[in-house]
Amino acid sequence: MLKKLLKYDLKWCLKVVTIYLSICLVFSIIGRLIDLCPDSIFFKILGGVCKGAALSFGITGLVNAIIRSWVRMTNNMYKDESYLTHTIPVSINKIYLSKIISTFMILIICIITIIMSLVIMYLNDSTIEMLKTSLNIISNNLNVSIAGFVCFITLLLIAEMIFITFCGYFGIIFGYSFNNKKIMLTLLFGFGSYIVFSILSIVLMMIIAIFNEDLNNIMFKGSEVVNYNLFKSLILIVTILYTLYSGIVYYISNKKLSKGINID
Amino acid sequence: MEEYKNGLVEFKNVYKVFDQKEILHDISFKINKGKIIGLLGKNGMGKSTIIKLLNGLLTPTSGEVLINNNKPGIESKKIISYLPERSYLDKSMSINEILTFFSEFYKDFNIATARKLLYDLNLDETTNLNKMSKGMLEKLQLILVMSREADLYVLDEPLGGVDPATRDYILDTILSNFKEGSSILISTHLISDIERILDDVIFVDHGKIILSKSADELRSEYNMSIDEIFRRMFKC
Numbered sequence: 001m002l003k004k005l006l007k008y009d010l011k012w013c014l015k016v017v018t019i020y021l022s023i024c025l026v027f028s029i030i031g032r033l034i035d036l037c038p039d040s041i042f043f044k045i046l047g048g049v050c051k052g053a054a055l056s057f058g059i060t061g062l063v064n065a066i067i068r069s070w071v072r073m074t075n076n077m078y079k080d081e082s083y084l085t086h087t088i089p090v091s092i093n094k095i096y097l098s099k100i101i102s103t104f105m106i107l108i109i110c111i112i113t114i115i116m117s118l119v120i121m122y123l124n125d126s127t128i129e130m131l132k133t134s135l136n137i138i139s140n141n142l143n144v145s146i147a148g149f150v151c152f153i154t155l156l157l158i159a160e161m162i163f164i165t166f167c168g169y170f171g172i173i174f175g176y177s178f179n180n181k182k183i184m185l186t187l188l189f190g191f192g193s194y195i196v197f198s199i200l201s202i203v204l205m206m207i208i209a210i211f212n213e214d215l216n217n218i219m220f221k222g223s224e225v226v227n228y229n230l231f232k233s234l235i236l237i238v239t240i241l242y243t244l245y246s247g248i249v250y251y252i253s254n255k256k257l258s259k260g261i262n263i264d
Numbered sequence: 265m266e267e268y269k270n271g272l273v274e275f276k277n278v279y280k281v282f283d284q285k286e287i288l289h290d291i292s293f294k295i296n297k298g299k300i301i302g303l304l305g306k307n308g309m310g311k312s313t314i315i316k317l318l319n320g321l322l323t324p325t326s327g328e329v330l331i332n333n334n335k336p337g338i339e340s341k342k343i344i345s346y347l348p349e350r351s352y353l354d355k356s357m358s359i360n361e362i363l364t365f366f367s368e369f370y371k372d373f374n375i376a377t378a379r380k381l382l383y384d385l386n387l388d389e390t391t392n393l394n395k396m397s398k399g400m401l402e403k404l405q406l407i408l409v410m411s412r413e414a415d416l417y418v419l420d421e422p423l424g425g426v427d428p429a430t431r432d433y434i435l436d437t438i439l440s441n442f443k444e445g446s447s448i449l450i451s452t453h454l455i456s457d458i459e460r461i462l463d464d465v466i467f468v469d470h471g472k473i474i475l476s477k478s479a480d481e482l483r484s485e486y487n488m489s490i491d492e493i494f495r496r497m498f499k500c
Binding site for chain 2: 083
């Protein structure tokens with residue numbers, strides 16, 4: 001059943017997102033082709049416009065994917081369509097899990113497309129050399145491989161986006177459990193959960209700073225010098241924290257759904 | 265109240281409170297297999313709330329709802345075919361996609377029956393739902409619901425806001441397509457149209473069951489039609 005639910009969720013969300021992502025790729029290709037044209041101000045401006053458009057469509061696609069996943073969740077679970085969703089013989093937790101997995105998959109698709117678009121637009125001998133040099137410097141200082149560093153950053157990015165999406169779902173589930181002012185409460189619970197966990201992260205950092213001199217210097221003494229080892233540890237800690245928070249938010253939301261729903 | 269054996273549905277002292285307002289008060293009744301039951305009452309008296317509780321769309325504040333001795337859940341959803349009073353289909357889909365959706369999720373969905381009923385209505389399966397009128401969407405929903413070979417059909421106001429010709433179509437579709445031996449629970453305030461098909465009636469007023477009897481017994485007891493009894497009981 002999960003596969004079937006996923007099929008419909010993915011289809012609904014990707015219907016619009018693929019348009020944005022396709023336009024993003026088309027503009028990237030046009031931008032790259034324009035780079036091959038004779039050197040002139042006109043082509044430079046045109047190329048810049050195309051590359052700018054490609055990036056905007058890529059980012060809009062990503063934002064749209066997150067928003068559409070929330071809209072899908074609201075429509076399916078609490079609006080008119082919920083009369084069908086909640087009467088198909090599938091558990092509510094499985095329906096929720098399908099939303100989570102589909103969002104995760106769509107975010108990955110968006111990120112891959114944006115990376116592909118960047119590669120199409122900017123990858124040439126000089127950028128490869130520049131990337132290699134800068135990544136080498138970073139990886140040497142952080143004492144990790146280039147691939148490891150790229151993986152860390154990508155994981156951090158995905159973990160944060162998933163956490164934001166989960167907070168949105170959390171807001172929808174708790175906001176719609178009330179009989180009145182559902183949209184306002186959805187926003188309140190959604191933003192509220194994000195802010196509460198962000199404050200918790202800062203508090204945790206402050207506690208770590210008591211025992212870590214480098215972090216203490218940055219947080220309490222206004223130092224702007226970032227130790228590379230500290231930087232590496234921070235990326236790791238934040239990624240773990242986001243994953244942990246997402247797990248907590250998912251668990252609480254799932255528990256709430258298990259207690260039953262109330263549709264208007 | 266009549267004591268049923270082999271109850272398919274059982275409500276046991278169900279209360280529902282919304283915003284400190286009691287919507288349902290001590291609702292208890294049973295539905296037997298093979299019966300057509302009319303859930304009758306004026307608008308806003310709690311009929312839809314009872315139906316939503318039955319389908320697991322609401323949770324009771326207290327009391328118990330049992331379907332085949334199970335609380336509303338996956339097992340009950342397998343045997344209940346529910347027609348809500350509002351349009352619940354994803355408008356971005358086509359009729360064909362909706363048929364596939366129902367076939368995939370409901371094992372008892374008979375796609376051949378659905379196709380036949382659609383053909384009778386001259387509905388093209390490739391039509392997108394967002395291009396269909398409200399009336400056609402309602403008919404499509406009815407076709408989907410009645411094409412299931414369910415044990416219980418729950419129809420919430422199927423005759424509300426439709427012209428007499430459509431009412432006839434709806435009643436014909438219901439009567440000629442429900443699975444033999446199954447039960448039907450119809451909620452409505454338009455009694456004259458359906459009273460000929462009812463076996464039992466449940467009158468709901470201000471969240472309470474004020475009468476629950478066999479339709480024939482009621483007619484002979486009061487010596488008038490169910491519609492007339494309803495009008496007398498619910499006189500403003």
